[in-house]
Amino acid sequence: MLNKKRMMHEILHVGLYDLVLQDVQKLIGKEKPTEEELDEALQRDPQILRDYMQTNVEYNLSNIHLRNIDLDTIDEAAKERAAQINRNLDRLREIEKYTLDFENSATLVLIFSVEFFVLFSVQYFIVLLDLKAWQWWIYAFFMLSIVAAWWYAKKEQKKYAVNGAKYKALYSETLALIEVLEKEGYLKKEDLYIDESDEHI
Known part of the structure; x- marks a missing residue:
């Protein structure tokens, strides 16, 4: 029930997810990944998604992106x-x-x-x-x-x-x-x- 667009925006632009972003940067070998490159990284390494979700739960943010x-x-x-x-x-x-x-x-x-x-x-x-x-x-x-x-x-x-x-x-x-x-x-x-x-x- 994740909003993929929101998730990608947060990984790329919200400081809370910097560790997740660093994993993406290592995986694609680029300092400023695009949304397409992030999408590719998510498909190549499911751990990135798990890390994003765990970060949310650790900080009392919901992974239920539905109202x-x-x-x-x-x-x-x-x-x-x-x-x-x-x-x-x-x-x-x-x-x-x-x-x-x-x-x-x-x-x-x-x-x-x-x-x-x-x-x-x-x-x-x-x-x-x-x-x-x-x-x-x-x-x-x-x-x-x-x-x-x-x-x-x-x-x-x-x-x-x-x-x-x-x-x-x-x-x-x-x-x-x-x-x-x-x-x-x-x-x-x-x-x-x-x-x-x-x-x-």
Whole structure:
């Protein structure tokens, strides 16, 4: 559901995607690639598209470049299916963050950050507050926090896997619904595209 024209414009002109652009430049051997050369690079190396999509998700930008269907403008015969598409698009946007690998997610970074904080707190209590008599209890607390962090990470990893699978299934279902309504002449997918992100500066 990417707007290819928008994606190509963003890779070529928006600073957020400079790393993706650098990959394109290396691939085609040119400092300022044209849209045609970018299109060729996208066909030659699918990793460029994956990097673009991952950058979006990492920065809380959506890869769903479609706006919801205006139900007031659609024929009554297709209204229920259009409403379903809108619900699906909303749900896809909600769970899109789970398309990242858990290992690359902000959740894992947060877990590690909390654990580092706990570790430094442990050292603070033992050394600076001179609580050596309590050090085994403090270390035991630290070990418990590691176990809790491991358990939470496993729980979140499972959540990423489940929601990632839901995303893929819902994505396919939504795309199929849009294609059916387009074939039946109720809408044009092209009219639903969001041409630019209001998130970019």
